[in-house]
Amino acid sequence: MFVLSGRIPELYIAVLGALKAKCVVSPLFSAFGPEPVATRLAIGAGRFLVTTEPLYRRKIEALRTGLPKLQHVILIPEGTASTDIAGTLDWSRLVEAQSPDFTIPPTDPEAPALLHFTSGTTGRPKGAIHVHEAVVTHHVTGRYALDLHDDDIFWCTADPGWVTGTSYGIIAPLTNGVTSVVAEAEFDAETWYGILQAERVSVWYTAPTAIRMMMKLGTDALRGFDLSALRFLASVGEPLNPEAVVWGQHAFGRPFHDNWWQTETGGIMIANFAAMDVKPGSMGRPLPGIDAAIVRRAADGSVTPIDQPMVEGELALKAGWPSMMRGYLNEEARYRKCFAGKWYLPGDLAMRDAEGYYWFVGRADDVIKSSGHLIGPFEVESTLMEHPAVAEAGVIGKPDPMAGEIVKAFVALNPGFAPSEALRRDLLGHARKRLGAVVAPKEIDFCPGLPRTRSGKIMRRLLKARELGLPEGDLSTLESDAR
Amino acid sequence: MNAAEAKRLVFDVLSRIAPEADLAVLPGAAHMREELDLDSMDFLNFISALHERTRVDIPEADYPKLFTLDGAVAYLSR
Numbered sequence: 001m002f003v004l005s006g007r008i009p010e011l012y013i014a015v016l017g018a019l020k021a022k023c024v025v026s027p028l029f030s031a032f033g034p035e036p037v038a039t040r041l042a043i044g045a046g047r048f049l050v051t052t053e054p055l056y057r058r059k060i061e062a063l064r065t066g067l068p069k070l071q072h073v074i075l076i077p078e079g080t081a082s083t084d085i086a087g088t089l090d091w092s093r094l095v096e097a098q099s100p101d102f103t104i105p106p107t108d109p110e111a112p113a114l115l116h117f118t119s120g121t122t123g124r125p126k127g128a129i130h131v132h133e134a135v136v137t138h139h140v141t142g143r144y145a146l147d148l149h150d151d152d153i154f155w156c157t158a159d160p161g162w163v164t165g166t167s168y169g170i171i172a173p174l175t176n177g178v179t180s181v182v183a184e185a186e187f188d189a190e191t192w193y194g195i196l197q198a199e200r201v202s203v204w205y206t207a208p209t210a211i212r213m214m215m216k217l218g219t220d221a222l223r224g225f226d227l228s229a230l231r232f233l234a235s236v237g238e239p240l241n242p243e244a245v246v247w248g249q250h251a252f253g254r255p256f257h258d259n260w261w262q263t264e265t266g267g268i269m270i271a272n273f274a275a276m277d278v279k280p281g282s283m284g285r286p287l288p289g290i291d292a293a294i295v296r297r298a299a300d301g302s303v304t305p306i307d308q309p310m311v312e313g314e315l316a317l318k319a320g321w322p323s324m325m326r327g328y329l330n331e332e333a334r335y336r337k338c339f340a341g342k343w344y345l346p347g348d349l350a351m352r353d354a355e356g357y358y359w360f361v362g363r364a365d366d367v368i369k370s371s372g373h374l375i376g377p378f379e380v381e382s383t384l385m386e387h388p389a390v391a392e393a394g395v396i397g398k399p400d401p402m403a404g405e406i407v408k409a410f411v412a413l414n415p416g417f418a419p420s421e422a423l424r425r426d427l428l429g430h431a432r433k434r435l436g437a438v439v440a441p442k443e444i445d446f447c448p449g450l451p452r453t454r455s456g457k458i459m460r461r462l463l464k465a466r467e468l469g470l471p472e473g474d475l476s477t478l479e480s481d482a483r
Numbered sequence: 484m485n486a487a488e489a490k491r492l493v494f495d496v497l498s499r500i501a502p503e504a505d506l507a508v509l510p511g512a513a514h515m516r517e518e519l520d521l522d523s524m525d526f527l528n529f530i531s532a533l534h535e536r537t538r539v540d541i542p543e544a545d546y547p548k549l550f551t552l553d554g555a556v557a558y559l560s561r
Contacts, residue, residue, distance in 0.1 A: 371524065
């Protein structure tokens with residue numbers, strides 16, 4: 001079952017209802033364009049979709065015939081008016097007809113419960129399967145990494161369309177018995193300060209881009225707000241720069257506690273705990289029960305832990321915890337590739353200091369982290385390639401002080417097309433319509449050709465080095481390049 | 484800058500950020516971020532482009548005044 005809606009009560013009701021009914025549920029980000037929505041519905045072979053009438057009309061209706069597995073679409077009405085669109089069902093009528101009594105059947109800890117999509121460097125998005133037992137990790141990490149206590153009022157600002165918004169926006173607050181605040185509005189500093197004050201939020205879990213935007217606004221904007229209830233601040237999505245950690249202390253009287261995890265791990269793995277010194281810029285130390293290491297990969301694919309402090313290598317976690325993904329849906333080979341022996345390799349480069357704190361260095365692949373969202377370059381390139389003017393496209397993450405990275409595209413044009421501002425706008429509009437603003441490129445550059453390896457893969461690393469004016473590194477596999 | 488000039492400028496900036504949008508039907512009172520699918524980076528780019536083109540300083544605290552088309556036009560034509 002898929003859910004596609006803004007952060008309205010029915011989204012939460014639908015997700016919890018699906019879990020109780022032993023469905024596998026996948027919340028989708030409502031800001032996705034029709035293309036990412038349809039791709040995920042098709043990969044997940046979604047049978048049910050809960051959405052709203054405007055989202056259905058904008059993103060689903062036209063694609064419905066291409067989704068033969070989708071049997072039922074349930075529309076959440078706005079206000080009291082019932083929806084009446086052919087081929088859909090009305091939420092209110094269905095819900096009202098049901099008895100409030102429901103006995104939850106026994107659930108197998110290993111039965112799939114959640115499907116969260118994530119992006120790789122190549123190929124289509126991957127659907128990471130999480131099982132019912134994942135709730136154990138959600139619960140425990142809520143307690144230890146976010147310091148949730150019975151009387152807390154907790155606000156996780158993430159959307160359930162991303163794993164954080166489900167693990168910590170729906171499940172962890174529920175099992176920890178805290179009051180959970182949900183805000184429908186997108187980021188706006190004053191609105192957010194108003195929510196922190198009005199709801200007396202005590203534990204706040206947010207993201208680096210929002211924190212950096214608040215920093216830019218300055219502490220003057222906080223004047224007049226009573227945020228005395230705040231006692232623990234945490235951040236996730238991409239590494240939080242040291243200045244932002246310290247700014248938390250300056251602005252809110254508390255530092256931001258950065259932590260690290262990803263869609264596949266299902267829950268927080270490494271964190272600056274409440275009880276330990278925060279090292280600004282570090283992701284912290286592994287949670288109880290989590291074995292982490294920095295490893296070096298050998299040519300045969302095997303890995304060896306690096307014991308010396310502050311040596312760069314791949315971050316690795318010893319496989320096996322309740323919220324570890326159990327697979328990528330129908331993608332066994334890609335799932336296998338994430339492991340080397342007993343180690344799970346999340347694809348991040350990092351270092352560990354002498355005190356056991358981990359420091360993020362970068363991604364080991366070309367996946368883009370923009371405003372806390374993981375974006376696969378391939379999905380963006382494919383959409384650009386659908387445009388008749390585009391012969392080839394290469395997409396990179398360009399470092400940005402606010403968003404961490406922004407999506408930047410390089411395109412080579414087909415014969416008969418010439419670079420122009422009008423064409424740039426046409427390509428941008430095409431990408432935004434198909435992908436949505438959060439996935440579409442922010443910048444598009446034209447170039448005569450793209451550098452490729454001898455095997456034909458676009459060398460995104462080289463595009464990025466050139467964009468940043470960095471040394472181009474090893475070019476021995478470079479095949480073609482019309483600069 | 485009068486209101487008509489301000490509106491032309493806002494449309495010009497928006498058409499660079501969200502070229503797919505049909506600005507002719509953009510309701511003046513609607514939140515542009517929702518109506519035009521602008522994410523937070525798009526909105527920041529919108530503000531900084533307005534600043535570059537007009538040299539009008541737009542402090543962050545004023546951003547909410549530019550959430551709607553009418554609001555942005557009024558702000559720039561003050």
